[in-house]
Amino acid sequence: MARTIVEEVREGRIPDELKAMARREGVDERRLARAIAAGRAVLIRNVKVPDRATAVGSGLTTKVNVNLGTSSEVVDLGAELEKVRIANKWGDTLMDLSVGGDLDAIRRAVIAESKLPVGTVPTYQAFIDSFKKKGGGAYFDEDELFDVVERHLKDGVAFMTIHAAVTRDLAIKALKSERIIQVVSRGGDMLIGWMLHNKKENPFYAQWDRVLELFKEYDAVISMGDALRPGATADSHDELHVAELLEAARLVKRARRAGVQVMVEGPGHVPLDEIVWDVKLMKKLTGGAPYYVLGPLPTDVAAPYDHIAGAIGAALAGAAGADLLCYLTPAEHLGLPTPKQVEEGAIAFRIAAHVADMVKLGRRARSWDDEVSKYRGELMWREMISKLIDPERAWSVYTQYGEPKVRGCTMCGGYCPMLMVKQQAKSL
């Protein structure tokens, strides 16, 4: 078996792909190698698709993940591939969360269209295949579940949500709990259903070493799922949420010892004042594993503006140390997003990632803001607009009443303080 990236850096070698990644990130390659060796950063890619990689973790820019995929109600491969192209433009990773149509064909088409590392949740397919072939979602056996994982790895999937930390005991406690919403994780709930039906322990938990072997073979990244993440702000950091995180931390340490790259997912709906310490707690418990945050969403009432509410939580989480932000769209909690809504969500989270990086990385991120501000102060419209996050949209807003005839914009026109201040300065 070829050496994994973790084994290589632990043996003191820095592979060319890691050197290239360090250049792309503007960081020292030895520092990046040390972070990967220690499990504080991961290189997300599958050896079968080595040209599509991104690095996530300590000392690196905050990344954005774009979810897409069919539902049981809406299967439109063309629309999903359009979402892939939007993700290519705005995201750093994407996840195919399809649960409707021919799942193998959709996944392969998504991987072919993507310029980014692709993630999946293999439990979906095990459950859905079982439902279609056997009449019940929980009728698959452990080997069938692991076969799906391997099929995804063979196709080049670079990271997968594996809900290994939800034990049968925790699942039963969650179902009996007084939470407002007991379980909101789709894949997590499928596994909970499997455990109850089969009266067995979670196969990913019971056979964690088997999971590690598979991911090691393809040098892909395990994304530790959070089946019991809070789906209501009132449920955040309850006994179940924290207990699953503790279990995840134990599994992360076993993965790290085995030389397998792992990041941790969390935490869903969390009030704003709990976000910073949530990030610190997760990092402390896992020895600094990369944190892949779902939002977090600091209020339950914002739909259809959850992309805005989520970006507020994500900016705070990112500034506190979260590494990969899973976007939310205006359709969150209401329906399957359209390509347009995918784009709105991706842009909101791209902004959140940069806001986080201004705090996390300082000058490395802020020089972009300074450049824009200098052009703005000089009313150099074309230069300023060309450097904005979305120049096309910015230009259309700037010219929405026709291209301004004055040097200021159509807001203050000739009374633009940036114009007047220059004349005032001349009079001194």
Ligand code: SF4
């Ligand atoms: S005209 Fe007003 S809004 Fe427009 S650039 Fe000048 S100060 Fe800003």
